[in-house]
Amino acid sequence: MKRWLIDFATHYPRRVYALVLLLVLATAALIPNIHIDTDPENMLPAEDPARLFHHQVKRDFSLYDNIVVGAVSTGEAGIFTPRSLAAMHQLTEQILQLDAVVATDILALSTSDNITQEAPGTIRFEYLMKAAPQSQDQASAIGQAVSRLPLLNNTVVSGDGLAAAIYVPLHSKDDSYAVAEQIRAMTAQLDSDDTYYVTGLPVAENQFGHEMFIQMAISAPLAGVMIFALMLFFFRSVPLVVAPMLVAMATVIITMGSLIGMGYTVHIMSSMIAIFLMPIAVVDSVHIMSDFTDRYRKGDDARAVIRDVMADLFNPMLFTSITSAVGFYSLMLTPIPPVQIFGAFVGSGILLAFLISVLLVPAYVVRMAPATLDAMQAKLHGAAEDQHSSSRLGRALPRLGRVSVRAAKPIVAVALIILAFSAVGIGKIQINDNPVRWFKSDHQVRVADDVLNDHFAGTYDAWLVLSDSRALADDDTAARLDQRVAAALPGDAQAQPMLVQALAGDPQQLSALINRLDDAAFEAHSDSQLDAIDSAMAELEAVAQQSRRFLQPEVLHWMAALQGDLEQSSLVGKSNALTDIVKTVNRELRSGDDADFALPDSAAGVAQALLQFQSSHRPQDLWHFVTQDHRQGLIWLQLTSGDNQHMNRVIERVADYIEAHPLPEGLEVNWAGKAYINVIWQDAMVSGMMESLLSAFVIVFVMMTLLFRSPLYGALAMLPLSLTIAFIYGLVGWLGKDYDMPIAVLSALALGLSVDFAIHFLERTRALHQQTGRVSETLALMFEEPARAISRNAIVVALGFTPLLLAPLVPYITVGVLMASIMAVSATVTLLLLPAVLKLAARWALPELK
Template sequence: NPMFVGRIISQDGKTAAIYVPLEKGANGKEIADNIREFVRQQGGPENYYVAGDPVARDTFGAEMFKLMAIFAPMAGLVMFAVRYLMFRDLFLSVALMMDAMIAIVWSMGLLIGLGFPIHVMSSMAPVFLMAIATDSIHIFNEFYFRYKEERDKKAAIIKTMQAVGRPVRYTALATAAGFSVLLFMNIIPVKVFGGLVAFGTVILRVLSFTFVPAMFTFVTAESVEKASQGEEIGTSRTSLFLGRLAGLGAHRPWTVVLTGLVFFAAAAAGTTRIVVNNNMVEWFKKSSEVRTADRVMNKALGGTSLGYLVVSSKEGEDEFIKTPQALRHIEGLQRRLENLPYVGKTTSVVDYVKRINRVLHKDDQAYDRVPESKEMVGQYLFLFSMSAKPSDLDNVVDPFFKQANVWVQLKTWDAKAMRRVIEAAKEYQRENPLAMEIKPAGIAYFNLVWNDEVLWDMIKGFLMALVVIFVILAVNFRSPKWALVGYVPLLFTVILIYGAVGFMGKDFDMPISVLSCLSLGMAVDFSIHFINRFRQRLEEGRTAPDPESIEKALVWTAARPGKGILRNAILFAAAFSVMLFAPLTPYVTVGAFIV
């Protein structure tokens, strides 16, 4: 019986499906857990699998809450350990952690206080803020250098804030602006995420200028002396290495530039391979219950992802669906869709009419077709509604037979699969013109719309952020030329990341799109600090810069502020490294590319 095969039972008769409609607001994970517990108590040799969008969505939400509670503290502990290994000062390591935790508590408190729910994007905000808090390391780095020079704690604090105050302020402004552009997007979770991280970034910088210097005053001179050991440029192995690296760039600029251009060109080629797509089931690891169930059901049955095509008369004609022309048109549409690689099964009122016609003619296969008259179709459907539950027909046709609902079962949750279904339906309409409209609907279509709205919003926001950040760089450096210099590592970093995404064959999905904002903030942070301190060093010479003084300034910048940049990068990577161990792939993806 084609009404059952592929929907209720597999072709080989080894798999049967039970469909569980959920009421609005029901929690798919809780229901799935109850079903699993029930079948476990019943025993038996059968294997049971629970799949579907509500199960995947609510399971992801539950896991997301767990990860938010686990990974933010873990990121903090890792940062604390790395920070302590850098400076060997327990008190100031705690101060840096308090800086981050205050901003996170205030930000998440504001989120909850305003009544917003925790979404997959906002759940990542604590780890993002933990990483952004690492920018304070520049204050710590400079403080120890200044203390070695001044030998006075208060003077070292003042000199430190004078030296790094401007770059720290503008890095915060650029990072906050990069996330703030998301407030102009259309999707609420994207807006909330952007506003949340931007607010947290501002709080972090306010604390950097108030809380962090205040904490320095509580540290004993002996502790500072001990922690600042090895911070001299001439003795620190890290500073010496960075100085030699800068010297290489100064002596062989064309070699460095050409090497960079080769990598840039290769990465740019990789970006052309990127495909914009979203698949929530693939946010779980292959061994997870959700993904295993989805894989088994898609192999045995028509598919777990359900989309609809609503067919109606352009004139709104009553009983239009009963006409043989309309039914044959729908049947042809079904056959066209079933030829697509992602479509496992289609069902419509046509299948009911054909089955009734065949059964009433002694199961003669010759009658497995649409009847010749509208009246005959009407009689068949009336007879069926009297002998079965009326709700059976409600799933495929409206009470006035103005509209028909074609069920399309897809064997993948890829958004591009539903896009291909819609394109095929439009092609069929062009080739077989009839006064009929076809509109997509269903959870598969929702995922497609979500894919387009969220991901293209993120791309639009990313491009807006590029413009805003360039303006901020130009204002900070008071020169478009220096802004362009600061822009180069920013663009290089972003292109390199997305080039790797393209070559790896990963889809441009929501987790990858989140990287655009973060990579901008990370790259512009390093650029602002390096260029600001380099220009400061040149101005200290009080003479017109010559090649020798420029080289010395470059080496000094790489060896001294550059050490803070390196420490910042290490702390940044350390904060996100904990996400590599998450059971959900979005966290792993973001963690891997940031590290």
């Protein structure tokens, strides 16, 4: 295969051109079908239990993803002025007209009710702000009313009275960017001195998707320009440098076109495929060109020279490509679909880049005019036979080689110290992520998030769901009811199955069975049959009443106590639940005084309060906190931070509370909400990344051992990647940088590229040692062309990522910084530590040849 590929590339260059061009055109035609996806939920598989439960909760409680629009006043009177409230009223009316929003669930001052006592035992529901206030007294009265409504206070109006918010629910969160842009345009036209902000996780996610698309179109070409400039600096020949650029562009286009053509969405991870592949794809080309330009002299046969170069480099390039690909393929072991796709396509892209490099670069070289090659040779070598020695890199590398040999023991000692330093740093790593933090601190989404969470109880949602999943009756009761229903509905074949389903925990079947008995009572032909029906109905209604757990005061008291504990903890800005509705309505049913802001003493009192609330203009709000069968309740927690660490502390607080104050019998709790989903996929990512990294580490070690046919050389090859990964992640821990998705994925890149340098260094060292037979001479020669090729590759790849530092998106900046760091550290470790270890272990690794 090796000989065939080299022969094909050097003898049929036009066919190589045609083949590559055909693949590029075919895959490029698929790119316009691109679909962007930045939803963190998709970090979890569709069948993940936490994700399924989250969607089930949204359906059961009629919940939607919200955009939060906030107005902040800087005036002394705060937000409660006629002008400010008029602007809020106007904006709400405009938002109500948008097709993408759930108009009936928009939460704002003008869509909410004021709940007051009309007379003892009678409640009045009237809009807080049906029309904009005309006087300051009217505006102030709205503020006073909100302060008595727990569901609105510090949610729709800030506790300091300086800000008001509109919660805009969306039919589909995919529309969040478009809706946010429309709302921003609306706020710009308002007659108001207040400052308006738009935030919310759906906005952050879709805004990122929009800007990510732009960043893809900018960063990849900029990376290409940077790589081109660097290679031109090294090789001084525009025609020659065109070859690796063609390799890089062909690799990126074919890989991205294949991904899109196979129906995969472009997620935050896959958006980085082009940026990763652009520098990586030229690695083999740089090795080929470096060796070719060192060997070629005026008058040489270019075909013969490139064939010799390819014969020497083919095996190292093949194994480095395979090991680099393995590093990324290991990401397919993670339980996160976007990371799996990223790993699969970058790994495949690396192998594709190898194949295109060994075909296109030789084909390109043999098609170059002799005059062009001679001009290149003159620029590189000049009158001197070896002008490399006069360049900074040419002078520095031999000195570095001498230092690594002479100071072998101190270098190894320093490496061990760095390893210990890194181990401590790794222990300090904090796993955390937040989509809003994907933007720079001065981005409008980030600014809005900071401002509104400073004023309000929180724009991040977490839902604590309490469920009663018990059967509705024990075995004895079930047997008795079975007899009663059989006697009441003789010959009704559907009655018994309905009873079984009802008692298994299906209240809808229970209600249907009671209605069936009620209908049968009108058709009863005897008093005995009517008595049987009445008896069965009475027992079933008793069961139905007992099943409505969230009408029971003891359950609501437990919920209220938990809410109080959470709010005292300062972890939760505010909680909203059925308890707040019941307390508010109960207060107005009694005296209207704050002293009666309490839960009723009986289930009947709770039921009366809920029945009264259903007469309001927003009766549907009730079903956001309790299901219609009253067997599930939801506590809406408002958090001022979307960080995973913050959500984890909330989860721990609830767990500690439940341990100290056990749940009412038969209830169980589960979590849902976007803040919780982020925690789940982060945990999956960390465990998955650790598993994939360890698996890849073992696989690469086995491959190195097989490649070099020596466990010793296999272990030596692992040194640069081991120290690089440890140092980079140790540094992350010491600097206090959160361990997020981009940082986690870069471990695969560190593994692949670090072992790339090690393979080339060790393979060339062994080949040179066969010629020289002496350790010192071998290592001296290694710091000529081989070290130059490794250094050039490190510089090209590292600086190829520097355009990412100009990105407005933090994950891209993180990748740029860490990529440059990984390349610098891995190249330094390869050129310093490996020679030092080889010198100390020369007796076994490089024995003197006689």
